[in-house]
Amino acid sequence: MNVPFLDVQAAYRELKDPIDTAVMRVLESGWYILGEEVEQFEKVFASYSGADHCVGVGNGLDALVLGLTALGIGSGDEVIVPANTYIATWLAVSAVGATCVPVDPDENGCNLNLDIVEKLISDKTCAIIPVHLYGHPMDVVRTKALADEHGLKVIEDCAQAHGAKWQGISVGSTSDVGCYSFYPGKNLGALGDGGAVVTSDADVADKLRLLRNYGSKQKYSNDVKGANSRLASVQAAVLKVKLDWLDEWNERRSKIAHRYVESFEAISNLKVFSEPQGSQSVWHQFPIRTERRDKLQEVLNHSGIGTMIHYPVPPHLSEAYQSERLDNFSLPVTEKSAAELLSLPIGPHLSEQQQSYVIATVIDFFKE
Numbered sequence: 001m002n003v004p005f006l007d008v009q010a011a012y013r014e015l016k017d018p019i020d021t022a023v024m025r026v027l028e029s030g031w032y033i034l035g036e037e038v039e040q041f042e043k044v045f046a047s048y049s050g051a052d053h054c055v056g057v058g059n060g061l062d063a064l065v066l067g068l069t070a071l072g073i074g075s076g077d078e079v080i081v082p083a084n085t086y087i088a089t090w091l092a093v094s095a096v097g098a099t100c101v102p103v104d105p106d107e108n109g110c111n112l113n114l115d116i117v118e119k120l121i122s123d124k125t126c127a128i129i130p131v132h133l134y135g136h137p138m139d140v141v142r143t144k145a146l147a148d149e150h151g152l153k154v155i156e157d158c159a160q161a162h163g164a165k166w167q168g169i170s171v172g173s174t175s176d177v178g179c180y181s182f183y184p185g186k187n188l189g190a191l192g193d194g195g196a197v198v199t200s201d202a203d204v205a206d207k208l209r210l211l212r213n214y215g216s217k218q219k220y221s222n223d224v225k226g227a228n229s230r231l232a233s234v235q236a237a238v239l240k241v242k243l244d245w246l247d248e249w250n251e252r253r254s255k256i257a258h259r260y261v262e263s264f265e266a267i268s269n270l271k272v273f274s275e276p277q278g279s280q281s282v283w284h285q286f287p288i289r290t291e292r293r294d295k296l297q298e299v300l301n302h303s304g305i306g307t308m309i310h311y312p313v314p315p316h317l318s319e320a321y322q323s324e325r326l327d328n329f330s331l332p333v334t335e336k337s338a339a340e341l342l343s344l345p346i347g348p349h350l351s352e353q354q355q356s357y358v359i360a361t362v363i364d365f366f367k368e
């Protein structure tokens, strides 16, 4: 049997008719950037994510960069970021000229350890970027309380968490901005790059609309030094079709995740991340942790099972950040995780038989 790590084409196969119709509609309309399709998607996505406004942008990295810019964060500012995240979170901070202050996750979790965050807040700290990693919602209530106490902005990186809820609160809805990516492999994925920023602050939404379009409200009148980061009409049309299926697809992920959790319970040297009590994870990835990671990956690979490591090199150890002298930060959890994490196949189109095969192969491996 062959189990690909993720089959993004399966999403298209399931929704071929409505997606084809949406794409054709845009082709025939002759309007390919922003416009009505984008406005309609922005409206439904704002409502879905529990915020008042949504501004479609070019990709998830730009969503973060423009979000930080709209909140006035820039040169000389310090921004607290998770050490264990996809490097885009860090690159956004660097792109606006601010400095990353990395923080480890909780020992047994994957999201920011707020006790460490609290200790690292300084006079220069301007913002916190919690990342809902692997689709597991971060404690947004405590994050916001901490931020308010110190006058900090909160930019949520929701790139892996479309539909996730912390104690009933939609991620991205209660902070200054929530930033989404619609990269094809995300829980809500486009047919190319796409992203969005959600916010309930009308002034911030206005700024974002200017920033994504050359700082211009009216053609050839430029109010601020903006970027070109506009959502394509065809992506918005496709995303609107897929949004209707997001909850169902997240439920399928959740079912798969819980089956993995139960199946691996008896394996003592394999650890999984669990869903926070009373909260709703959207299981973007299903990483396990084991000291025998490299060997396990090799065995799964030979058995035709695709896996990935999220992430093999933490940003602070990447070549890109070697000039920033981050060695005074102690990040033991992140560094240990990088050697132990292995993401197993998960997605709305992973079949029961495929998952049975993955489970049997993993259990077999640990019997040896």
Ligand SMILES: *Cc1c(COP(=O)(O)O)cnc(C)c1O
Binding pocket: 059, 060, 061, 062, 085, 086, 088, 089, 131, 157, 159, 160, 181, 182, 183, 193, 194, 195
């Ligand atoms: C995917 C991702 C991004 C970047 O999104 P792009 O659309 O690829 O630019 C940012 N942060 C996290 C945590 C991500 O997983």
